[in-house]
Amino acid sequence: MTLRNTQIQLGAAACIGAAFLTAVAIPNWITSPSNVRNLVLSPTFWPYVLTGLTALVGLLLLVSGLRIDAAAAEPDDGSDEAPEMPGAWMRLGLLAAMMVVAMVALPRIGMVWTTMVLFVAAAFLYRTRHPYIAVACAVLVPLVLYAFFAHVAGVAIPQGDYVRLP
Amino acid sequence: MSFLDSVMAGLSLVANVETFLALFIGIVVGVIGGAIPGLSATMAVALTLPFTFALQPITGILLLLGVYKGGIFGGSIPAILIKTPGTPASSATILDGYPMAEKGEAGRALGMALWASCTADVISNLALILFAGWLASFALNFGPPEFFALILFSLTIIAGVSGESLLRGALSALLGLLLATVGLDLVYGTNRFTFGSPDMMGGLNFIAVLIGLFAIPEIIAMAWNPVAHLGRTRALGQSRMSFADYRRCFPTILRGSMIGVFLGSIPGIGAAPSAFLSYSEARRRSPNKANFGKGEIEGVAAAEAGNNGVAGATLIPLLALGVPGDVITAIIIGAFMIHGLQPGPMMFILNIDIIYGLFIGLIVSSVFLFIVGSVAIRGFGFVAKVPKRILMPTVLVLCIYGVFAVNNNIFDVGVMFVMGWVGYLMMRYHVPAAPFLIAFILGPLLENNFRQAMLMSGGDPSILVRGPITWFFWAITLLTVIAIARAAARRTNPAG
Numbered sequence: 001m002t003l004r005n006t007q008i009q010l011g012a013a014a015c016i017g018a019a020f021l022t023a024v025a026i027p028n029w030i031t032s033p034s035n036v037r038n039l040v041l042s043p044t045f046w047p048y049v050l051t052g053l054t055a056l057v058g059l060l061l062l063v064s065g066l067r068i069d070a071a072a073a074e075p076d077d078g079s080d081e082a083p084e085m086p087g088a089w090m091r092l093g094l095l096a097a098m099m100v101v102a103m104v105a106l107p108r109i110g111m112v113w114t115t116m117v118l119f120v121a122a123a124f125l126y127r128t129r130h131p132y133i134a135v136a137c138a139v140l141v142p143l144v145l146y147a148f149f150a151h152v153a154g155v156a157i158p159q160g161d162y163v164r165l166p
Numbered sequence: 167m168s169f170l171d172s173v174m175a176g177l178s179l180v181a182n183v184e185t186f187l188a189l190f191i192g193i194v195v196g197v198i199g200g201a202i203p204g205l206s207a208t209m210a211v212a213l214t215l216p217f218t219f220a221l222q223p224i225t226g227i228l229l230l231l232g233v234y235k236g237g238i239f240g241g242s243i244p245a246i247l248i249k250t251p252g253t254p255a256s257s258a259t260i261l262d263g264y265p266m267a268e269k270g271e272a273g274r275a276l277g278m279a280l281w282a283s284c285t286a287d288v289i290s291n292l293a294l295i296l297f298a299g300w301l302a303s304f305a306l307n308f309g310p311p312e313f314f315a316l317i318l319f320s321l322t323i324i325a326g327v328s329g330e331s332l333l334r335g336a337l338s339a340l341l342g343l344l345l346a347t348v349g350l351d352l353v354y355g356t357n358r359f360t361f362g363s364p365d366m367m368g369g370l371n372f373i374a375v376l377i378g379l380f381a382i383p384e385i386i387a388m389a390w391n392p393v394a395h396l397g398r399t400r401a402l403g404q405s406r407m408s409f410a411d412y413r414r415c416f417p418t419i420l421r422g423s424m425i426g427v428f429l430g431s432i433p434g435i436g437a438a439p440s441a442f443l444s445y446s447e448a449r450r451r452s453p454n455k456a457n458f459g460k461g462e463i464e465g466v467a468a469a470e471a472g473n474n475g476v477a478g479a480t481l482i483p484l485l486a487l488g489v490p491g492d493v494i495t496a497i498i499i500g501a502f503m504i505h506g507l508q509p510g511p512m513m514f515i516l517n518i519d520i521i522y523g524l525f526i527g528l529i530v531s532s533v534f535l536f537i538v539g540s541v542a543i544r545g546f547g548f549v550a551k552v553p554k555r556i557l558m559p560t561v562l563v564l565c566i567y568g569v570f571a572v573n574n575n576i577f578d579v580g581v582m583f584v585m586g587w588v589g590y591l592m593m594r595y596h597v598p599a600a601p602f603l604i605a606f607i608l609g610p611l612l613e614n615n616f617r618q619a620m621l622m623s624g625g626d627p628s629i630l631v632r633g634p635i636t637w638f639f640w641a642i643t644l645l646t647v648i649a650i651a652r653a654a655a656r657r658t659n660p661a662g
Binding site: 006007009010014021025029030031032033036037038039040041043046047050051053057058060062064075082085088091092094095099103104108111115118119120121122123125126127128129130133134137138141142145146148149152153154155156157158 | 173216217220315333334336337340343347351353354356358359360361364385386388390391392393487519527553555556558559560562564566567570571574576580583586587595596597603608616617620621624625627
């Protein structure tokens, strides 16, 4: 992506976000008492100030992006950016799905079992060259963390409805 | 309490095996974390934070400080051996460290990195001990208007962590400030963006946001390109650093340490700019300036002294004013809060034993750093071989346990995942995450002090410029903004 596109897209997103906050989010999702005597003490004052500044920065990003000559636009300074590999978007989608499934599974089958499955899935998603080590780590790491947090730190790690650990 | 009493109180707190063991383990974890490219000192500190919950406050905080100091040094090892800085602070070390490794002098470069780091660390710790108390006693005169002006000034310094684009840094900071408004309003107790959820009434969990922003994007980036990390490690070589090398570089190390102390004590600047400034000063003054960039050991000494000189000094604003000096100290501020401590001038009155305990621990940490660093240099080959495609799932699992452990709440894990994707998007669009986090921490402080000041004055804004302290902070804020604007204009139009 060119620097021009990055600036324009970010600027547009900031302006749209600011408009959404002003028109929808702040009026509807912030409760302000009717007896606020001083405007600056209102719960909405600070969010409105920040929204105004976001809109300003968004506009500046837009202007700075538009001022860059489209023909001479150079790629954004992404020399350290990893190039796209085949199946990259699919792997991103799968990882997002794994996170959603993990959120659903955590209270139901427990943190230890969920994280074991998540570990294996992530390692294979990354196309590990050490599948046996990955499976061994997938079993050991959650168990060690469970032992520490449950028995040393006294954290009530979710156990789930099926198999419970001591 | 006299100075001696304070020292004894601090000593009684830290003089036990558990505390020193935690510090030692922290340095080991930090060096390993810093040495693994992609993990970084910041992520290592963030991932260690949940393990401090079960510890005494002083033990937990020293563990984190150990990780911090170890991480800053650890970053130099891959910078020299594989031309990949383990932490951004080590970027300047590559300039001469890697050419030395190419010449078969990696052992010499790493030796100098260690000696320079430890020397700078000692100097930085001494600066912290000398100046933090003095600054805190001055800050006792601060009220809400003064704190508002100070925090506003700290926010302007975010420009220093904004990377290549000031506007993107500002956008990141504004997003952080907006996210910090979630929760119950502190004056009226009404809901702000809570959607009726009790999980959101206390605001979003700081640890979930932090780990989401700094650890999860790396895990997601790994899915984008699972082989991006593969590289070649240089051997240590036969050449070792001599005392003559150290003596020759000592003035450079001293200068770099001073630069680190000065820049570290200003909130928001951090270790990377300090390392580069120290490096450029060394090059400017060195009789061997032609060798810089081609494998000059003085360059390694300058870069490492510059970045480690920051480590202690960055705790000066943290302890004395309660303002984080950089991202890592922002995480450490979270650790203080989790343990029921509020860094700032009052801590020098209410918890002086902890303050002096930290000072003692920090001095010992320099010795530990030297011991661990010496071993780590030889053991890097092993660390470099840790398969990253196993390491990242481990980090993912660690994040889930760690974030859950803060409040025993699965909702926080969800916040972490969402913030992870936000952080990944920011990474893709080159929006820096550091301003977001610093603003997220400073946001509530800024708003609270502003509203307290307004309550005190009955809404009269003149209270914000009520005396010399506020004038001072407004003046330096104005000067900083002008300097930032001029630098930005110069960057946009270099010819002009």
